Amino acid sequence: MANSKQQEEALPSRAGKIWQSVTDSIAVALSGPRLKLAAKAGLAAGLSFLIAPLMPGAAAQYPYYAPLGALVAMYENVSGSMKQGVQTLVGLGLGIGLAFLLISVSKPSPVTVAIFMGLGVLLAGLPRLGAGRDWIPTAALLVLLVGGNNPDDFSFGYLVQMGVGVAVGIAVNMLVFPPLHFKAAALSLAELRWALAKQLSDMGEALRETWPPEHEDWAVRSEELAQSARAVRAAVQKADASRQANPRRRLHPHDLDRDYNNVRGLESVTFHIQDMTEVLADVIWDKDVPFVIPLPYSEPLADALAAVSEVLRSMEDEHPQKQNELIESAKTAVDALAERMASDDVNPDAPSAAESIVLNLHRILRVVSAGQS
Incomplete structure (x- = not known):
């Protein structure tokens, strides 16, 4: 009976997860950028x-191969359209050449077709072919099967019409509101800073609570922070790709070098916060860890974490002068605690883990200060 009841309770939860997954997928498919790409793909196919x-x-x-070429060349950014279109045409050329090699050797038969399709798959492994690799065996097979007794005309028409479609697709993508993803990159950077600041403030609150603390969700965010850092780098790289060969970049100048510097800095900050998270979580919950945080250091350590958290939050909307004031205040708190730990004779039963946290805070402030200069 108990198992049956558990299964009945699990069904709504499972159905809810499936429904959430479906709605999320639909939302992604109907997102603004996707709808714009679909509209441009339709326009390019019709024009071609x-x-x-x-x-x-x-x-x-x-003529039906021209719309196919337009769809092949349609990508989320202009440089991607150019690259994908050229790679496709190179793959088509290699595939057509492979088909003519077969025709010159012997008539197509199950054995020869199998051999040359295998060769096509091997050629598809050549580096830098990208999107063109899958078109090598496909083009060869189409020439053999569709070209029939007139492979010359078919190959010419196939390659020319695909080229027309690729050219139209690139032109449409370049001229019809080519996307720039600068805002998305800036938003990702801001969200990561906020997440890192929250992690520091949550750890500071944990130090003020009676252990074990009531709030422990911060202790399992380490991998989540790492994933966020990777997503931010991907967003900046996407923004960088979107400006290449994009005529709108002149109207919307953006300092992507600064974004890359910010990404590197935040990746370093993420690493140090992950280390602090693991140290503090081990001290609180792992009884086998031979380290403690002496009680006299709990409150000043919490204050230092809160001060550095405020520094990260200030990077988004505060005036540079205010940011510098917060940085100096955090440095004062961290340095004062480091000097106190160096001079105090606490002598706990186990080595102090506070020194590791203070060292990481110092490194975070050094990274942030370097980013300000």
């Missing part, structure tokens, strides 16, 4: 299909 019949010679007989 309009232009396709105007191509010379046998190419006009294969």
Whole structure:
């Protein structure tokens, strides 16, 4: 009976998770950037299909490959469209060449087709082919199966129309509101700073509580912070890629070098906060750890954590003069505690872990100060 009841209780929870996953997926698919990309892909496909019949010679007989080329070249940024389009055309060229090599050797048969498709897959392993690698065996197979008795005309038309579609796709992506992801990168940096500041303030509150503290969610955020740092770097790299070959970059100048410096600094801060998180969590909950935080240091250590937390929060909206004041105040708190620990004769039953936390706080302030200069 107990197992049956547990299963009944688990069903709504499982259904809720599935529904949440479905709604999240729909939200991503219907997001603003995705809708813009879909609209541009549709426009590029329509334009390429309009232009396709105007191509010379046998190419006009294969207009349906032009919209395919437009879709292949459609990417979230202009430089990606160019790269993907060129790689696709290179892959098509290699695949067509492979098909003509087969035709020149012998008539297509199950054995020869199998051999040359295997060769196509091997060629797809060449470095830097990117999106073009999957088109090598595909193009070769299409020439053999669709080209039939007239592989020359088909190959010409196939390659020309795909090229037309790729050119139209790149042009549409470049001229129709090419996206710049500077705001998303700045927002990611701000969110990470806030998360790191909250982690420090939560650890400071834990030091003020009776141990074991009531609030312990901060103790399991280490991997979450690492994932956030990786996401921030990806966001800045995406912003960097979005400006390449983008004509709008001149109208919206942005210092991405500063963003990269901020990312490196926040990655370093994340590392130090992860270390402090593990040290404090071990001291509180792991009975086998031979370290303690002496009671006289708990309150000043909490104050130091709160001061550094305020420094990180100030990086978003405070005036530089106010930021410098908070940095100096945090340095004073951290240095005073370090001097006190060096001169005090606490003599606990176990070595102090406070020194490790203070050292990490000092390193965080050094990183932040370097970012200010």
